[in-house]
Amino acid sequence: MKTLSRQMADFITSDIAGQIIPEVCQTVQLAFLDTAGCILSGRDEEVTRLFASWVNRRYQNEQEASVFFSPQKHTAMVAAMLNAVSGHALDFDDVALAGHPSVVLVPVLLAESDRSGLSGQDLISAYLKGYEIWADLLNRIPDPLHEKGWHPTAVLGTIGATAALCAARQLDIEKTTHALGIAASRASGLVANFGSMCKPLHAGWAIEYAYGAVEMAAMGATASADALEGSTGFLTAFSDGHAPDRERPFKRMQALSINTVKPSIKKYPVCYASHRVIDGVLQLRQQNDIPIEHIQTITATVSETNARVLKYQHPTTPLQAKFSMPFACASALVYGEVSLQKMTEDDITNPAIRTLMEKVKVSINHEPCPLEPSFAFHDYVTITLKDNTHLESGPIRFALGHAHFPLAPTQLENKILSCTKPAERESTMALIAKLNTHFIAMAI
Structure with missing residues (x-):
């Protein structure tokens, strides 16, 4: 029987054009547009500037690909890394598969588009292949990675980006197999670093490791055949609680995972774990x-x-506030919004915010969600007043922006525009139009 890496390589090098129906094309298009907005939102953040300074010192400037809204051009890898760090800097990027797939996959493919003219069906296919490998590996790990301290965007993103890049560069089956095995040795990233500058670096490093794996494999470097499913391989290393699924074949002919688990677009620039609650608080504020x-x-x-x-x-x-339930609730109540404009030091130290944060309590619902493993089946919000009045949100199944409760096109466009400066509105709309041209032929 073929190893898991080889089965995945068979899929990555296959033609999946027949599965790219208009609905799938639209899903990928929205992922590219939303990620572009997130890249714009984070380009002036300190972590992005520091990372740019680091890569400029470390890597030669070969001008293969562009950094968004910048005259800078770099190698495809460096451009992708910079755009990924920028896109994840404010935690505003889309969510699926226990992590943030598009902030890793999209920068790689935008850079490859600049480098080689990748577009249309090839661009979409490469995204879907990276997404599918990410989904398959996640489904083999029985315990949530977050609970063990692993950041899925870094861990699974390294393998997913490798798969997408192999597809984009059309590596053969043998080299793709080795690239996946090499990438498996680089996957890492800690939840402990949430709320710090290190978290957005996870997205950039996942891309760096992916490029290293693909380019080394292309040069002839090899990896163990069972680097993914072996008894001392990737799945075992990340499944120390319960045994991972190392035996199930990779079913390349099944429906693409993105048909059932679509990326969810974030409405609020904070950790997605708080989004359902924010919706509940805002609803109670509006109704009462x-x-x-x-x-x-x-x-x-x-x-x-x-x-x-x-x-x-x-x-x-502000970085810590993005991972704070008390801040999320207090901001929604005091400001009537949780937005980029209300995430400053002054907003966090506002006496009204600090007072309300002390009144926030968190309780646990142990009923799991089958679609989002790290979530409960429902979230709830209860606001108790001093006269003992209880205001109840009722069960909150999905956050606004979830794939089952999507943002309207105008809401997504407004989100992208909110990530830019007013003077850049025209150039931002031109960027959106340019990105759309990658998908027009596929959507017809």
Whole structure:
């Protein structure tokens, strides 16, 4: 029987044109557009500037590909890395498969498009192949990676980006097999670094490792045949609680995972674990006249995993606030929004925000969600007033922007425009139009 790496390589080098129906094309198109907006939103962040300084010192400037909204051109790898760090800097990028697939896959493919003219069906196919490999590996790991301290975007993103890049560069089956095995040795990234500058670096490093794996394999470097499913391989290393599924064949003929698990677009620039609760708080605020001073407690009920991820009870920086349930609830109540414009140091130290944060409690719903493994089946919000009035959100199944509760096209366009400066509106719309040209022929 072929090893898992070889089965995946068979898929990555295959023709999947027949599975790229208009609905799939549209899903990938939205992922590219949303990621472009997120790249624009993070390009001036300190972590992006620091990363740019580092790569400029480390790598030669061969001008193969562009950095968004910048005159800079770099090698395809460096451009992709910079755009990925920028896209993940504000935690505004899409969510699926327990992580952030598009902020890893899209920068790679945009850079390859600049480098070689990749577009249309080839561009979409490469994205889907990276997405499919990511999904398959995730489904083989029984315990949520977050609970063990692993950041799936870094761990699975390294393999997914490798698959997408192999497809984009049309590596043969043998070299693609070795590239996947090489990438398996590079996968890493810690949840402990959430709320710091290190988290967006995970996306950039996943891309660096993917390029290294693909280019080394193309030069003739080899990896163990069972690097993924072997008893001492990738799946075993990341499944120390329960045994991973190392035996199931990779079913390349099944429907693409993206048909059932689509990327969800973030409406709020904070950790997705808090989005359902934010929707609930905003709904209660809209439906009720809630004087802030009358609030006794705010109880957010979420999964145990999400409660652990949202680890900052008393955030002191905007990065920490993105992983703080108390801040998310307080911002929604005080400002009536959770937005890029309300994530400054002044917003976090606002006395009204600090007072409300002390009143937020988190409880656990242990019923799991089959579609989003790290989530509970439902989240809930209860606001208790000092007169003992209880305001209940009721069960919140999906956040606004989830694939089952999508943003309207105008809402996505507004999100992208909110990520840019007013003077850049015209050039941003031109960028959106340029990205759309990659998909027009496929959508007809």
